[in-house]
Amino acid sequence: MxxxxxxxxxxxxxxxxxxxxxxxxxxxxLLCELASLVITIIVLALSxxxxxxxxxxxxxxxxxxxxxxxxWLGGFGVDYYLGVDGLSASLILISxxxxxxxxxxxxxxxxxxxxxxxxxxxxxxxxIIGVFCSLNLILFYVFWEVVLIPMFFFIGVWGxxxxxxxxxxxxxxxxxxxxxMLLGFILIYLFATPHTFNIPELVGKIPFWVQLLASAAxxxxxxxxxxxxxxHTWLPDAHVEAPAPISVFLxxxxxxxxxxxxxxxxxxxxxxxSKQYALIFIAFGxxxxxxxxxxxxxxRDVKRMIALTSINHMGFVLLGSFAGISASxxxxxxxxxxxxxxxxxxxAAAIGILFMLSGYIHEQAGTRNIDELKGLRVxxxxxxxxxxxxxxxxxxxxxxSSFLSEWMVxxxxxxxxxxxxxxxxxxxxxxxxxLWMIKRTVLSPLPEHTHxxxxxxRAMIGLLLYLVPLFLLLIxxxxxxxxxxxxxxxxxxxxxxxx
Amino acid sequence: xxxxxxxxxxxxxxxxxSLLVASLSLFKRAAIRQSxxFYASLAVLALSxxxxxxxLSLYLISGSKASYTNLFHxxxxxxxxxxxxxxxSLLVVLSSRSYMWGDRNLAVYFSLLLFSTxxxxxxxxxxxxxxxxxxxxxxxIPTYVLAGLRKDNPFSNxxxxxxxxxxxxxxxILLYAISLTYGLTGTTNLTxxxxxxQASAAQLDPLTLLALALFIAGFGLKMSVVPFHMWxxxxxxxxxxxxxxxxxxxxxxxxxxVAIRVFVVALPFLSxxxxxxxxxxxxxxxxxxNVAALTQRSVTRMxxxxxxxxxxxxxxxxxxxxxxxxxxxLIGVLFHAFNHAIMQSSAFLAAAAVDRTLGRVSLDxxxxxxxxxxxxxxxxxxTLLALAxxPPLNGFWSKLVLFTAAIQGDMAWLALxxxxxxxxxxxxxxxxxxRMYIDEPIGSMVQGKIEEPHVISAVLLAxxxxxxxxxxxxxxIYDLAKAAVLALR
Numbered sequence: 001m002x003x004x005x006x007x008x009x010x011x012x013x014x015x016x017x018x019x020x021x022x023x024x025x026x027x028x029x030l031l032c033e034l035a036s037l038v039i040t041i042i043v044l045a046l047s048x049x050x051x052x053x054x055x056x057x058x059x060x061x062x063x064x065x066x067x068x069x070x071x072w073l074g075g076f077g078v079d080y081y082l083g084v085d086g087l088s089a090s091l092i093l094i095s096x097x098x099x100x101x102x103x104x105x106x107x108x109x110x111x112x113x114x115x116x117x118x119x120x121x122x123x124x125x126x127x128i129i130g131v132f133c134s135l136n137l138i139l140f141y142v143f144w145e146v147v148l149i150p151m152f153f154f155i156g157v158w159g160x161x162x163x164x165x166x167x168x169x170x171x172x173x174x175x176x177x178x179x180x181m182l183l184g185f186i187l188i189y190l191f192a193t194p195h196t197f198n199i200p201e202l203v204g205k206i207p208f209w210v211q212l213l214a215s216a217a218x219x220x221x222x223x224x225x226x227x228x229x230x231x232h233t234w235l236p237d238a239h240v241e242a243p244a245p246i247s248v249f250l251x252x253x254x255x256x257x258x259x260x261x262x263x264x265x266x267x268x269x270x271x272x273x274s275k276q277y278a279l280i281f282i283a284f285g286x287x288x289x290x291x292x293x294x295x296x297x298x299x300r301d302v303k304r305m306i307a308l309t310s311i312n313h314m315g316f317v318l319l320g321s322f323a324g325i326s327a328s329x330x331x332x333x334x335x336x337x338x339x340x341x342x343x344x345x346x347x348a349a350a351i352g353i354l355f356m357l358s359g360y361i362h363e364q365a366g367t368r369n370i371d372e373l374k375g376l377r378v379x380x381x382x383x384x385x386x387x388x389x390x391x392x393x394x395x396x397x398x399x400x401s402s403f404l405s406e407w408m409v410x411x412x413x414x415x416x417x418x419x420x421x422x423x424x425x426x427x428x429x430x431x432x433x434x435l436w437m438i439k440r441t442v443l444s445p446l447p448e449h450t451h452x453x454x455x456x457x458r459a460m461i462g463l464l465l466y467l468v469p470l471f472l473l474l475i476x477x478x479x480x481x482x483x484x485x486x487x488x489x490x491x492x493x494x495x496x497x498x499x
Numbered sequence: 500x501x502x503x504x505x506x507x508x509x510x511x512x513x514x515x516x517s518l519l520v521a522s523l524s525l526f527k528r529a530a531i532r533q534s535x536x537f538y539a540s541l542a543v544l545a546l547s548x549x550x551x552x553x554x555l556s557l558y559l560i561s562g563s564k565a566s567y568t569n570l571f572h573x574x575x576x577x578x579x580x581x582x583x584x585x586x587x588s589l590l591v592v593l594s595s596r597s598y599m600w601g602d603r604n605l606a607v608y609f610s611l612l613l614f615s616t617x618x619x620x621x622x623x624x625x626x627x628x629x630x631x632x633x634x635x636x637x638x639x640i641p642t643y644v645l646a647g648l649r650k651d652n653p654f655s656n657x658x659x660x661x662x663x664x665x666x667x668x669x670x671x672i673l674l675y676a677i678s679l680t681y682g683l684t685g686t687t688n689l690t691x692x693x694x695x696x697q698a699s700a701a702q703l704d705p706l707t708l709l710a711l712a713l714f715i716a717g718f719g720l721k722m723s724v725v726p727f728h729m730w731x732x733x734x735x736x737x738x739x740x741x742x743x744x745x746x747x748x749x750x751x752x753x754x755x756x757v758a759i760r761v762f763v764v765a766l767p768f769l770s771x772x773x774x775x776x777x778x779x780x781x782x783x784x785x786x787x788x789n790v791a792a793l794t795q796r797s798v799t800r801m802x803x804x805x806x807x808x809x810x811x812x813x814x815x816x817x818x819x820x821x822x823x824x825x826x827x828x829l830i831g832v833l834f835h836a837f838n839h840a841i842m843q844s845s846a847f848l849a850a851a852a853v854d855r856t857l858g859r860v861s862l863d864x865x866x867x868x869x870x871x872x873x874x875x876x877x878x879x880x881x882t883l884l885a886l887a888x889x890p891p892l893n894g895f896w897s898k899l900v901l902f903t904a905a906i907q908g909d910m911a912w913l914a915l916x917x918x919x920x921x922x923x924x925x926x927x928x929x930x931x932x933x934r935m936y937i938d939e940p941i942g943s944m945v946q947g948k949i950e951e952p953h954v955i956s957a958v959l960l961a962x963x964x965x966x967x968x969x970x971x972x973x974x975x976i977y978d979l980a981k982a983a984v985l986a987l988r
Contacts, residue, residue, distance in 0.1 A: 004987075073896065073973050075981070138899070142890040149889070152929070156937040164751040164937055168929065175925050179888075186903050186914070 006050050007082040007133045008067050008091065011143075013043055014099075014126035018119045025115025034106055036118040040099040040125065047096040047129075051089050051483075060086030061490040063135065063403035069198055072139070077189055077197045081135040086483035087263055087341055091132045091256055094348045097469065098252045099125040104462045105356045106245045109363065110158060117158065120150035123320040128253050132260060132381050137185040137197040137234035139177070144221075144257065148174055151254065159241035165438040166234075173234040175226055181221025181261075184214040188269070201495065218265055226258030229288045239307035244359020247303070251355060252348035259317040259344045263337065263491075267325050271495045280325035282319055282413070286423060289315030294411050294430040302368045305437065306351065309394055312430060313347045316340065319423065320409035323416045323494050324488060336412025336495030337488035338481055341436070342405035345480060350393035350402050350492075353466035357386055360463075364453045370437055375446025380454040384442045388461050391438055393470055395431040401473035401480075407499060502566040502573035505554065506624060509547060509581075513617035516543030521610035533619050536606040537596055543613055544589050545618070551582050551612070558982070565986055569688050572626040572760075575983035579833055580623035580756040583840045586895045587749040588616040590844045590958050591741050597952035598851045608648060610706035611641035612745065619753040628677040628687040631757055635673065638750055639666050639721075640657065645745070646738035658737025662746075665730040669720035676713035679706055689765040697768065701880045711769055714761055715776055721754035723747075723810045725784040732791075735803035740851035740860075743799065747806045748843040752836050755813060763829065765819050770821040778818035778913055785920045787812025793927050798860045801927060802843070805886060808924060815901045815917055819908025826984055828904035835897035838969065842886050842894055845962035849879035852955040865931060867940040871949045873917050876935045878959035883928040885966045893969035 003161040017039040025032030054064055063083030070080045084092065085319050098160070103121060110117055123146070131144030148171060156167030189197050196202060224231045266281075267275045274281070293314030299305035317340045324336025361383060362368045376384040396402040406427055413420035455463070473480055516539065523536045555578045557563045565574035599605060619639025625631045643666060647659025681687055683706060684695040696707070719727040735743040740748060760772050788808025795801035816832035819825075852875045853868070854860050869876040885892035898921065905914035969976055 071974075073977055076900070076977070142895075145890050145895075149884070153936065156933060164933060167937065168926075168933060171929050172922070172926060175887075176919075176922040179922050181907075182899075183902070183914060183918050186899075186906055187911075190903065190906055 003007045005067050006046060007067055007084065010043060010050070010096075010133070011082075011126050011130045013046070014039060014122040014129070018122035018126070021122055022115050022119035024093055025118060029114045032115050033103070034117045036103045036122060037100070037468065039122060040096065040103050043125065043129075044096040044100050047092050050084065051093045052482050054084065054086070054089045055479065058482060058486065060089075061199065061486035066135075069136065072136075077195055078138045079136045079198060080139060081198055082133045083135045083200075084133050086487040088132045089261065090341060090345050090480055091260055092129050094256075094345050094469075095125065095128050095132065098248060098348060099463060101246050101352060101356070101465055102245045105248070105359070105459075108443055108459055109244055109359045113157065116153075120153055122148040124249060125152075126256070131257055136201045137188065137199065137265075139174075139197075139456070141182055141185060143179060145175075147254065147257070148178075151250065152245040154249075155238055155242045158290075160244045161241075161301075162237070163241045166237040170234050170238040172245040173231070177221045177224030177231065181218050184221075185215025187217065189215050199264070199269065203306050204271075206269060206482040208272055211270040212277075215266060215270050215273045215277070218261065218270070221268070222258040222261035223284075224258070225261070226255055226318065227288075227311060227390070228258075228284050228318065229291045229311075232288070232311055235311060236304055236307050239310075239355075240301060240304050243451075244303075244356050244362070247359075248352045249305070251307065251351040255310060255314055256344050256348060258286060259314065259321075259340065262318065263321050263340065267321055267337070267491050267495070274322065274325050275495050276321040281322040282326075282416075282420075285318030285322065286420075287315070287498055288312070288318065289299060289423065290424045290429075293426055293433070295427070297433040300370050300396050300439065302373070302441075303355070303362065305370075305433065306354045306358060306394070309354070309430065310347065310351050312426065313343065313351070314404055315426075316343045316409045319413055319420075323409070325492065327412060327416050327492070330489060330492055332412050332415030333492035334412075334485050334488045335408045335415070337491060338484045339405050339408030339412055341484045341488075342401070342477075342480060343409060346393075346400070346402035346473070348404050349466050349469050350390070350400070353386070353390040353463050354394055356466070357383070357390055357463055360455060361387075362457060364455070373441040374444045376442045377452070378446040379450060379452040382455045382460055386455065387442060388438060388462060389464070389467060392432040393467060395434040396427050397431075399466070399474065400470040402470060402479060404474060404477055467480075502568045502571040502624070505566075505573050506571050506621070509620050509814045510549060512543055512546055512550075513613050513620070516540070517613035517617070518566040519612040520606055520613065522606075524604065524606035527743040533600065533605050533881050536609045537592070540587075540592050540609040540613055544585060544592060544616070548582075548585050548589065551578055551585060553733055554578055555582065555979075559979075567626070567690075568801045570627045570630045572941055572988075575623060575979075575986045576759065576833075576903035577624040579979060579983045580752060580836070581620045583752055583837050584616065584619040584749045587745065587752075587840050587844055588612060589872075590848065590962060591749070592743045594744075594848045594851060594955045594958045595741050596954040597764065598855050598955060599739065601979065602648070604648060608645065609783045611645050613678075615639075615641040615645070615745070615750070617748055622753045623756050625757065626689050626760060628680060628689065628692075631761075632670070632673055632677060636670060638753055639670070641747075642742065642746055644748060645742045646734055648739055648742070652737075654737035655739070656737075658734040661730045662738075664736040665720055665727075669717050669727075672713050672720075673717035676710045676717060679710040679713070682705060683710070689760060693765045693767075696766070707769070708772060708850070711741035711772060712776075715773065715780075718754050718758050718761075719780070722751055722758065723807045724780050724814065725787045725807065728784070728807050728872075731807060732800050732803040734798060735806070735867070736799045740799060740854055743803070744844050744851070747803070747847065751806070751810065752840050755832060755836050755917065758817065759829065759832065760832070762817065763825075767821070768791075774818050774821055777814050778910060781811050781818050782915060783917050784808065784814060785917065789920050794926070795927070796862050798849070798853070798862055798865060798931065801862070801931070802850060805846075805924065806839075806843055808834075808920065809843070809886065809926075811920070812898060812901055812917060813839070815905050815910075815913050818913060819904050819910050821908070824904045824908030826981075827900060827907060829984040829987070830977065831897060831901035831904050833983060834900055834976055835894075837976050837980070838885070838893040838897045838966075841962055841969075842882050844914075845878060845959060845966065846886065848880065848955055848962070849875050849959055852952050852959065855952050855955070856949050862931065862934060863941050865934040866938045868935040870940070871947070871969075872951050873948070874956045875959060878963045878979050880932050880935060881963050881966060883931055885970070887928045888895075889923040889925075891970045892968050893973065893976075895970065900977070926939040
């Protein structure tokens with residue numbers, strides 16, 4: 001291992017870089033686009049290095065690259081404390097991958113106020129990486145909240161016609177959730193012995209009744225982000241109004257903060273409460289899955305449909321992780337929890353291509369309405385091809401790793417209770433609405449006097465890149481599961497195994 | 500250093516300074532009346548700030564002992580608040596260079612500001628009820644005049660009159676409370692009050708409770724506690740905005756330091772009574788402040804209600820200022836008082852900059868402000884986020900300490916109310932940010948960039964820098980507050 005603070009660099013290269021990019025952008029706009037690409041590629045390289053060395057050492061269960069704890073607010077338990085395990089590493093990797101692709105996509109789709117846009121993109125990247133590797137609850141909370149600010153401006157400034165409403169709604173919903181979550185963190189701090197916010201030191205030190213209260217509080221924070229029904233109503237608005245590259249960030253990364261929180265805090269720290277009341281979380285998960293799938297089916301706007309798809313897919317995360325923690329065998333637990341992490345990774349890539357493509361479709365056809373988009377097969381063949389490939393990823397067809405992850409989650413759930421086998425209906429529903437959408441848009445005849453522009457090659461390559469990790473992980477799932485499985489197993493064992 | 504020498508220094512420098520500044524208004528030349536008065540006031544503040552910092556660092560570095568006399572307690576708590584209010588004064592005096600420039604009575608204006616600052620500094624040190632009332636009046640009376648400085652503006656007159664009447668009312672109530680205390684204990688020295696009441700049965704006397712209630716009401720009027728808040732929105736809106744800054748960020752904080760000395764230090768055995776009272780007042784203050792702020796159309800009025808709400812957060816600290824959470828709660832009070840002083844100054848001065856350039860401060864006039872006044876918009880946006888408690892800005896840390904103290908002190912419901920209120924407050928803070936950065940300009944507003952008042956812009960950037968710096972490195976103020984609380988007696 002190199003002797004450099006890898007995680008701090010991963011956080012602060014983008015954050016410091018954001019200021020540089022802004023200043024460069026004031027000189028010439030092209031400079032800030034290039035500089036953002038360079039910075040995100042550097043971060044990607046660094047996170048690949050981090051991920052690779054974790055994979056090589058097979059240390060997914062314990063924290064590596066640990067920095068700190070360095071006292072931040074002395075005497076109050078707030079430390080600067082970073083580290084990665086299998087869960088953090090995979091989410092940091094996907095964050096840095098998506099950042100590069102989002103910057104690429106923004107070149108075409110964002111035309112105004114570029115310097116400040118790229119400033120916010122890098123600020124977002126740095127802080128979301130911070131969320132995924134903070135080992136101190138308050139540090140975690142700090143990054144968690146910083147993420148909101150760029151997102152608020154993304155939606156509000158670069159968004160669609162109802163952007164103001166969507167931005168305010170997003171901000172209020174997520175902030176209310178977060179402050180209630182903060183209250184849960186304070187409870188944990190006060191009633192754990194010793195008083196600390198450091199996650200590794202808190203394991204097994206929290207009394208059961210505090211775990212219960214804290215679970216309720218963190219449910220507000222993580223549940224809004226994931227989102228869990230009924231805390232989801234901000235999501236369709238935010239996604240529809242946000243520009244396409246930002247929808248990729250929203251669905252691909254911001255929602256993962258919720259899933260990450262559930263696994264890191266609820267499964268890792270509030271273990272007994274999670275195990276005892278897993279049924280409630282599982283019920284919410286299944287409700288979310290069905291709701292997302294059914295509502296997605298009736299949408300007219302392609303983008304809104306994709307947005308609701310991600311609600312459907314995120315339900316798997318909740319189901320998998322809580323089925324895993326309450327499973328009776330270690331194998332089932334690993335299926336459930338690893339499946340949930342795997343699902344987050346796959347969903348980020350799959351939803352990325354779909355949202356970005358919806359942006360291109362809107363730009364080329366002037367509409368995203370499924371009823372108005374006709375004959376894409378003839379009108380824009382390249383777009384149609386990418387749409388089909390992306391939809392297959394969205395419906396978890398067995399040519400992508402998203403198939404594996406949904407399968408793992410369902411397998412894990414079945415081992416808890418055979419009746420959960422009915423969740424296998426979800427992939428069928430998902431496939432149904434995606435295929436129906438394709439039938440209506442791609443396979444319909446091209447109306448007369450309609451002329452579409454097709455994707456240009458660079459955009460197409462940029463879109464297809466999203467699918468590379470999905471292919472790769474289908475063939476070599478151990479590239480991800482190699483570091484996630486040990487973590488799932490250790491979480492399960494910490495929860496007392498099958499007892 | 501002995502308390503008497505310290506007080507003598509402050510009294511001498513401020514009194515001589517402000518009398519000299521006031522006499523400058525005799526000169527005919529506007530340059531002397533304005534510039535010399537301005538620089539002289541700056542010099543006075545610089546001298547006193549340097550002295551405060553010197554003494555404070557003597558405590559922290561060489562560990563010199565606190566010094567007590569009958570009238571004054573010279574301890575880190577006093578220096579902490581003296582420092583806070585002097586920083587506010589400095590920011591206000593500096594911004595007046597842009598905001599008040601050209602006013603005929605500028606020399607008097609500066610002189611009164613200095614007198615009021617002396618009042619606040621003395622109040623930070625005062626440990627005798629009579630000294631408290633004297634310093635209280637010295638702090639208050641100049642601000643009544645300052646609020647009405649714009650004689651030809653009816654709103655300014657209304658602000659001044661309202662503020663004066665309620666201020667006089669508050670002083671009357673305080674004097675009554677003091678006389679009751681004197682009648683019960685035979686002394687006005689706070690340490691002696693503590694000893695006498697501890698030894699006698701008078702602590703259970705209903706009159707003691709009456710005195711307590713009157714103290715809360717009297718201080719509450721300055722601290723902008725609901726239900727003693729009615730004067731605030733009108734006064735803040737009508738007064739020159741720099742003076743609103745001075746009142747809300749400065750004199751209000753001085754109310755908190757005397758409250759600590761009277762309630763926490765001198766009346767600890769009545770804590771069951773005053774903690775309950777403060778818990779209810781905290782809840783009412785923050786909730787009413789936030790709800791009322793949501794509906795305001797003028798930014799200064801909104802900031803006035805926001806300032807009320809922020810006082811509610813500070814009161815959470817008083818509500819749990821008994822064991823086991825006493826230390827943490829008081830640290831929270833000091834920390835948030837400091838942060839709020841900076842944030843409120845920054846927010847009001849940004850409004851002052853807008854008022855000065857655009858001539859109005861309605862919420863609509865902030866539409867698309869970033870195109871016209873980028874520095875002001877940026878500072879105001881950061882400040883509002885800090886006020887809402889978004890990390891990593893200073894307001895977040897002090898709220899975190901206060902809410903933690905509330906849970907530790909078995910008042911988890913108060914912490915819950917606090918966080919829900921923070922969430923509510925983001926509604927109107929973010930609304931202003933939305934107006935400035937997201938909304939399109941309304942009507943026939945100037946579209947292009949306007950020259951921003953230079954000095955206020957510099958002050959705003961400085962305040963924003965403090966907000967961000969304390970946010971990134973909160974230990975500076977936290978440790979200072981902790982030292983002040985631990986040395987308290």
